[in-house]
Amino acid sequence: MLPLDVEGPVTIEVFTIARIGDVLMLTGPCGPAPWLIETGDGENPLDTAVRIIKGALRESLLVHSTSWRFERGAVVLTFLAVVPEIGAMDAAPVERSALARNAEHAAPDDISYGQVLEHALRHLAWLAEDDGVVQSALDAEWLALLGGYVPEPFRQLN
Amino acid sequence: MKAYLLTCMCGWEARGTEDEVVGAAQSHGRDIHNMDVTHDQAMAMAKPADS
Numbered sequence A: 001m002l003p004l005d006v007e008g009p010v011t012i013e014v015f016t017i018a019r020i021g022d023v024l025m026l027t028g029p030c031g032p033a034p035w036l037i038e039t040g041d042g043e044n045p046l047d048t049a050v051r052i053i054k055g056a057l058r059e060s061l062l063v064h065s066t067s068w069r070f071e072r073g074a075v076v077l078t079f080l081a082v083v084p085e086i087g088a089m090d091a092a093p094v095e096r097s098a099l100a101r102n103a104e105h106a107a108p109d110d111i112s113y114g115q116v117l118e119h120a121l122r123h124l125a126w127l128a129e130d131d132g133v134v135q136s137a138l139d140a141e142w143l144a145l146l147g148g149y150v151p152e153p154f155r156q157l158n
Numbered sequence B: 001m002k003a004y005l006l007t008c009m010c011g012w013e014a015r016g017t018e019d020e021v022v023g024a025a026q027s028h029g030r031d032i033h034n035m036d037v038t039h040d041q042a043m044a045m046a047k048p049a050d051s
Helices: A045-056 A113-130 A132-137 A140-149 B018-033 B039-044
Strands: A010-020 A023-027 A035-038 A062-071 A074-082 B004-007 B013-016 B046-048
Touching: A010 A045, A010 A113, A010 A140, A035 A045, A035 B018, A045 A062, A045 A074, A045 B018, A062 A113, A062 A132, A074 A113, A113 A132, A113 A140, B004 B018, B013 B018, B018 B039, B018 B046, B039 B046
Parallel strands: A010 A074
Antiparallel strands: A010 A023, A010 A035, A062 A074, B004 B013, B004 B046
16 A cells, blocks of 8 residues: 555545537546545545535536445545536546446446446436436536437447 | 655655655645645655656
């Protein structure tokens, strides 16, 4: 383990996404990668996530939790943060991934961050069709972009 | 004055004197990862910048 690492029973993982035209980009203060945030004893993870995200990003359109998993001895809570601009942060296009599939009563043995992000974007795409808050936070270009993540039988990626 | 390169677990880097990289790491830890970083923790991640 590195001498400095995110610790504690709950880890916040943020995927910061932006769009350049019709290309979805992964970005963030740590570049195009999962952004890990520690939670202290007694801290509400949602409050911590919003506080750190608001402090680190100039502006966000939306912050939403999308999944959880148990990894490296901690519960990892995943959030999407949608930002209107990438600014000086490093960024890379988001690539599509196949979802990690559960067994009947067990989580997948191994989940890549690309699979977690794919799930998060499908979650947001569903909300974009169902949730008025999400619909009002995102413009028409965002909603059209997320349309490509709406689950459909033929959109299973292998 | 000796220069150091400090790399965070997330890939973020700071370069400078011991005081500069420790200060930068403490700010980065607090603001980005919600972590309190000690001087010793920061220096454990630092390497001489010239090597």
